[in-house]
Amino acid sequence: MQRRSHFLEKTLSGITRTLEQSLFAEAISLQPGVFQALDPRLKIIATLALLIGVSMAHNAWVIGAVYLLAVCFALASAIPADFFIRRVWLAVPLFTGLIALPALFMIPGQPLVHLPFGLIVTRPGAQSVLFLLLRVGTSLSLVLLLILTTPWNAVLGALSVLRVPDIFILILGMTFRYIYLLLHIANDMFLSRKSRVIGRMSGAEERHMLAAIGANLLSKSLNMSSEVYLAMVSRGYRGTVVTFKPFRMRRQDWFWSAFFAVTTVVIMYLGR
Amino acid sequence: MTSTPVFEVRNVSFAYDNSQAALEHVDLTVRSGESLVILGANGSGKSTLLKLLDGLYFPTEGEIAAFGEPLTESNLRDDAFNFAFRRRVGLVFQDSDVQLFCPSVMDEVAFAPLQLGLSHDEVGQRVDEALQALRIEKLRDRAPHRLSGGEKRRVALASLLSLNPDVWLLDEPTIGLDPRSLAWLVDFILQLRQQNKTVITATHDLAFAQKFATGIHVFDENHRLAASGKPGEILADHELLHRCNLSHFHVTHEASICH
Secondary structure, three states: OOOHHHHHHHHHHHHHHHHHHHHHHHHHHOOOOOOOOOOHHHHHHHHHHHHHHHHHOOOHHHHHHHHHHHHHHHHOOOOOHHHHHHHHHOHHHHHHHHHHOOHHHHOOOOEEEEOHHHOEEEHHHHHHHHHHHHHHHHHHHHHHHHHHHOOHHHHHHHHHHOOOOHHHHHHHHHHHHHHHHHHHHHHHHHHHHHHHOOOOOOHHHHHHHHHHHHHHHHHHHHHHHHHHHHHHHHOOOOOOOOOOOOOOOOHHHHHHHHHHHHHHHHHHHHOO | OOOOEEEEEEEEEEEEOOOEEEEEEEEEEEEOOOEEEEEEOOOOOHHHHHHHHOOOOOOOEEEEEEOOEEOOHHHHHOHHHHHHHHHHEEEEOOOHHHHOOOOOHHHHHHHHHHHOOOOHHHHHHHHHHHHHHOOOHHHOOOOHHHOOHHHHHHHHHHHHHOOOOOEEEEEOOOOOOOHHHHHHHHHHHHHHHHOOOEEEEEEOOHHHHHOOOOEEEEEOOOOOEEEEEOHHHHHHOHHHHHHOOOOOOOEOOOOOOEO
8 A cells, every 4th residue: 555655756756767867968968078079970980880899799808898998988078987887787687687697507517606406507607697798788888978978969960970861860859859848748747646636546546547647648749749740841841851960070080080990990809 | 002912811711620610711811011910819710820821721611822822732732832932931839849849959940941952051051140140059059848938939930030931920929938038029020020021920918919010810719800900909999809808807806896
């Protein structure tokens, strides 16, 4: 009963947390820093190259070195270290760890730990799981570095330069923009409901309220999508979109391009 | 001398889903350089009329002509007509969140001139000029959804200014604006008037309408045109305004004071 009564607060705090995280990420992306100063196109290409390098590397030390490089870049880009490390390493064991868990016991080799029910963790199994976690954690860190240091609109702009179809980018941008708006509306709906709830609601009442809010949001989003379409048509949209591509590479961008190109080659060479 | 008609609306009716009437038998003419105000209570059909004038909806009955040509769905399918019409007419939506769909302010302001085929250099120049004119250069790389209500409204106006249309359709532009932004908006509309732009503003804010209107059309709650005239005549007709739910007589319970 006690747990159920916190449903409203939990939903509210969940929505608020999502909005705050989004604000926090944007605040970091607007701060001065090494990665923030780079051309977004370069950042996307460099991240992709490093991700490919990490996926192809078979040497844990090389992958570890890339992870350290990512942490160094995070520190030089005004990203709090504890946030950067925790964000990745709290999620990786939970998702990748669960998937990799059977490998601990299934890969044959020298026994490392004997567990109850005759389960044996083998040395190659443990190595294999740790290697996978390191690879996934490093890849996630690289992506997180890109996301935290690049405003979303710059990422989208850079995608268009990289020949991703304009209409795909526009839809992606609108999806993010309107999810954010709908989150705000949902937050207001929950707050409005909370302000009128006295005492505790039963599980059935809470489910009913959630369904009502969901339906209302769906109706609002449908109405909004048709209005957005009209707003686009009003400003000349006729089925294809032309976007602005004002990016220009500067000298420092060429320097970092060379740096990331060399780093990727080194990763591939040493990690083979 | 009578100026050229920009829009001629003849016996126009419109119904959503062919059942819910939004406008009934409306006749009006908009002339070049006029600063018209469409007054009406919520739900009287003002926004619908602006969307009809912008060629987003089409009458279920009657006809609209824009710049002497019928404003029809088939005409707007023609690239040349569509291009010419969209270059000359722009609509600022009531809800800025609907209008601002691009990832950054710069993209938003560049959207219309880009779609209408202007070169990237010219678009860049127009974007700079529009941002400067509305004093929002510092918002250039910001995401529109992070802006305040007043900033969003300025960006919405900048997104049309970069196109510099001859006809500006403004749907409830005062909603959500603080007093400073409101004063700024009035100045902005007066500047458009000085440039001989045609401005059609839908609002229910009488004080706002009084500041710049050259003519007023009033819609009643039955979605019909109740009156048209000069601002002085219309705004002095309290009976009309009361009937159209644009002003009210308030009687307090305590002292029976009417105001």
